[in-house]
Amino acid sequence: MDTPYDTTLPPHLRSLKEEIEGYARGYGLDFYETIFEVIDAEDLNEIAAYGGFPTRYPHWSFGMSYEELRKGYDYGLSKIYEMVINNDPCYAYLMRSNHTVDQKLVMAHVYGHCDFFKNNAYFGHTNRKMMDEMANHGARIRHYVERFGEDEVEAFLDRCMSIDDLIDVHSTAIRRREPVSRYDFTPEQDDSAETRATRFKSKDYMDDYINPRDLLKKEEEERRKAKEQISRSFPERPEKDVLLFLIENAPLKNWQRDVLEIVRDEAYYFAPQGMTKVANEGWASYWHSTIMTQKAMSPSEVIDFADHHSGTMAVSRGRINPYKLGIELLRDIEHRWNTGKFGKEYEECDDLEKKRKWDKQLGLGRQKIFEVRRIHNDITFIDTFLTPEFCVQHNMFAFAWQEQAGNYFIESRDFEKIKQRLLFSLTNFGKPWIYVVDGNFRNRGELLLKHQHTGVELRLDHAAETLTNLQFLWGRPVHLQTLVEGKPTMLSFDGTEHSTKTGGETDEPKRNPGKTR
């Protein structure tokens, strides 16, 4: 890698690394080779602004993050402790000015992350050579900048980044449809097997009675019609991966398509980190705390460790700290599976005192949390393991927006409500669900998107601007179905002006009511 930084690991850190790595392996953590690079705060801010990849493509938004990080650091408001890249080998960055105890803590934390990256199912699909891939992306985009001009490429990137969250994170695990090749020109086969009517076995002389001709014909006709309907709807099913749909179908120039693909690739690469923030940070924190307190820490470092650990774990009223929630949930799981506080027998026990003292000495805790880190993302993690006792113990509450006062207020301390709010905020990264419903809307090549309404309405100013960007990519008018103040509304942008239409869903008879879900 071509970097301007001096990243050699000084001898004392090298021996520390070996020590901590040994502890981590001793506990059964399993990770790719991890490379620590020691850099100054300024460089760390720079790399962090690039999402951890010093070789990333140029864009002003990284400059914006950089300014924020640098100001935060300069004014002593925030400091990046650890940064680790999901790659094989894993790269992790240490700040040169950190004290030894911090370096230990960061290393232990990093090994937790590396183990999670390698073993968690949701990271299974990610490119483990992303460091190189990002450099390739960078080179390609720089090349386009040279050919087509900075303003042109930047403006296009801006539009892509404005919709880079319209991906289908689960498509990496489920194949919803066969990939469409742009170079597949074989004409569509009229697959007669599907349209042919049901024929029953019969002897020749009975055939006219068992399979009456006109009935067969009618059935065949019906089936063909149904099939035509399906093939006429485009996409066949509502498509959540809007970026893919655009890549495959929008009239883009080659370089534009390539840029869009780059943005989509990176979005998919970063998606698992968003999906497992709580579990991942919890896991890493669990391990830094375990390794530090049980192995790595010397007595003189206790205070500094406690100070920094508690800093990471600080809770605020208006926001859940994923580090704190994650580590506490994991510890709770470990405790419950050590003592056997789970399963039917425990759930059905009415005696609170007995429940409190419940201890079957199973000792399954460690094993269980290793299983959790392998198969769970944040949603399943919280859905499965958040208990009412946990919410009470950690003083959790749900808050909601009140329109009149214009602020948030504590809505409830009920377990159900807390869980619902928490899961909602994690579902689809807390972003609205947007599908492509029709790529040939009104048979005029217009693009129809649908916001699957889940109780919270869209921010309209943003929605309108995002539609503008979509329209640019699609080339034809774009529409978005959503609810505004409870009423079905269609927001449209035709390339010159925005319009909003309240009322019926579309001005076209509904073609296929079952499909749009």
Added chain:
Amino acid sequence: MGQKIERDHQRFRKLVRGKVKSNLSKYISRGEMIGKKGNDLVSIPLPQIEMPQFRYGNKGSGGVGQGDGQVGQPLGPGQGEPSSGAGDQPGGHILEVELTMEEMAQILGEELALPRIEPRGKKNIVTTRDKYTGIRQAGPESLRHFKRTFKRALRRQIASQAYDPLIPIVVPIRQDKQYRSWKDVQLPQSVAVLIYMMDVSGSMTDEQKEIVRIEAFWIDTWIKAHYKGVETAYIIHDAAAQEVDEHTFYHTRESGGTKISSAYILADKIISARYPPDQWNIYAFHFSDGDNWSDDTTHCLEILQEKLLPRLNLFGYGQVESPYGSGEFYEYVHELLGDRPNVVCSRIPDREAILGSIKEFLGTGR
């Protein structure tokens, strides 16, 4: 710093400053230059360009928090960001630093190399304050000096051999009791009044008012660091002038012509009625886009020279640039500069010029 981020950062700065033509300009939020004054919080400006994306609005939104609080209790402002899931974006867009106003004024002073303001020689107003300095034998029970009283009681009991260390009971009697006493202290106090005048005629846009707001805030901060008991008066004018409160001052938009003399006459009246110059340090700042009825200008200068200037510590004229104003008034005030030491004028074409203009205003050390 690597070259790469330097480039991206420069690009971002250019976008924010509008030096690059881009359709992003409408998404720029400037962060706040001024924080909450009450809580001594200052926010650091952090310009952001917010990428438009499909996202949830406030209505119906919510989240989960941790901590105390009754159901129904509102969360403080800034708390309760509906966590956009576990995104990797950092939270708020405004950094907040806790600073006292004095610290801020100090930073301002250092940054701009401002001289300290020398209040006018007079020890203007004298206030009386109670200072508890002494002890006496009589007084109200509420002022009883507990420690001294019991010490005396103990001493008396030991002397009279009434004290038994095994049963350490000390009972003060009338003569033991000691009370705090106070002295009236005369405290000289320097007081100042700030009179802000702003042209709110049709040609002043919101952007210009924002400039005035930021400028006035810093002037306020600086002067308050040097005086106790600063009062402010706000005057808005178009063709006529009126005194208003702070909120109105910054939020009114009138239309119509401009007659600057009306504001000066009103300022003169306010000074005569409420702030006699032998007791007050008076600062007046006038912000305008420099457009005036032409036959009014001579009248203005007359009032300024004869009535206002002799009584003011400082008169500042700040001219913001507007697309409509002619800006000629600046020239007239500028001519006064030579004869009158207590006049400053400054042009403020855009936000970038605010700092320089503050320095011009306050650099006189008056």
